[in-house]
Amino acid sequence: MSDLALTDHAEAILCAIASDIETHQSTQQQYDKSQGDEADFSGEESAAAIHGRLRQASNFSLLQLSSEFRALRATVLRLWLSRVHQMSETTIQEMIRFNEAIDQALAESIVTFSSRADRTRDLFLAVLGHDLRAPLATVTLVAELLTRTALPPDQVAPLGQKAKRSAMLMSSMVTDLLGFTCLQMGAGMPTTRLMIDAQEVCKAAVADAHAMYPGSAIVFQPRGNLTGAFDAIRLQQLLTNLLINAAQYSAKGQDITLLAAGDEDAIAFKVCNFGPVIPEESLKTIFQPLVQLDPDSGDDARPKTSLGLGLFIAHETTAAHNGTISVTSSVDEGTVFTVHFPREGV
Structure with missing residues (x-):
């Protein structure tokens, strides 16, 4: 991906964090945020939430998504500390608020990332069940017909070909599914050349x-x-x-x-x-x-x-x-x- 694509939501996320830092926060609100109770995902989707959803659509892993926020946090703190000549109570509190806001943005991204991943998984399982049903029905029907003693001999070979094609179709699906599972687990495509x-x-x-x-x-x-x-x-x-x-x-x-x-x-x-x-x-x-x-x-x-x-x-x-x-x-x-x-x- 280009640098622009990799930093597509960084500005909007940082602007939201800056706004959060400048907003008054009570001790109770700070405690609620530390417990994850401050999150509100019912309103308008934030830049961080949009980012998580689109990263899942772009085949990022959850580890890669969290790494982006880790890099964002480290970069901002490094640039920030280089401009701080003397630590003060205000600076310390601002950095605490910054880290809280980064964690909040990451949580919002993870929620939308996971939600989309769950929907994708459910869709995949539904498609798998639907597509396996047809060839399984064909194999079952052929087996039933072959068990009939009155079946003409000239019909045996065509029925066998139908069963073979259905079995190959299911085998192809299972092979692709196994390869997909290996890749999703981070093992890569196993090859012996x-x-x-x-x-x-x-x-x-x-x-x-x-x-x-x-x-x-x-x-x-x-x-x-x-x-x-x-x-x-x-x-x-x-x-x-x-x-x-x-x-x-x-x-x-x-x-x-x-x-x-x-x-x-x-x-x-x-x-x-x-x-x-x-x-x-x-x-x-x-x-x-x-x-x-x-x-x-x-x-x-x-x-x-x-x-x-x-x-x-x-x-x-x-x-x-x-x-x-x-x-x-x-x-x-x-x-x-x-x-x-x-x-x-x-």
Whole structure:
């Protein structure tokens, strides 16, 4: 983030603190504030409260949020003390009031941060339950049909394929959920990198995506030297997520292309599909967790993996390999996800 973005609410927070310091405070009010009883979150949202809510939306952790206030406190006190030539009772009281106000601002930020985090968690659990229900229902129905002795033999294979696709869909959700959980716990995306031929990983990713979306035509185009130091499982998950996303939003009858190109300086992967153009404002948030775009057609029977984690996991996997991921979307070029790994990084 830029310096301006990192200090977006600092001025408003400090102005509110300065105003608080200049306001008379009784002994009882000071005691209530020390107990956390002075906070009033029912009125107009303060700059600190807005800051906490927006920091959660920007994927900051609670530790990072508190670190901002710690840095703000330390900076102000350092600048303040450099101008104090002799400590007085007034100065001491002002510094006490300042620290109380900083703590109050931090509390306001934590309240809105936690409130938004709770709503996000509840939404995520609701979406998870909703999206798992459909494939589970399919597997249950197939199991019930297969137990019937009168089932014609020619219907067994199609039912087995339906059950397989549903199982793969649930497996994809669980895999993304586990990766998301690791990242939320601060463990980072676990990777074990070995020298591999990424072309074989690409073929496996294409097979996985095609098994889930058998009606989609996926064209794989390898070019150049694709040998590099990758975590094969994570790379396959990354490419599978991009292909699944492309299949989910691609217009019917349009090919999906996976281009893998290796040259002297880098190894790059591009996944391209033609479908609804992604709005510019959505491109800025598409790699954040729990962000979903609505498919263009409401009657589309293709399965939806709408947990909103696939692209987030792809982004974090790319970062774990010292690479970059970007997306463009237009009518003429389609939607193109580009993953770029510098040769020295792989």
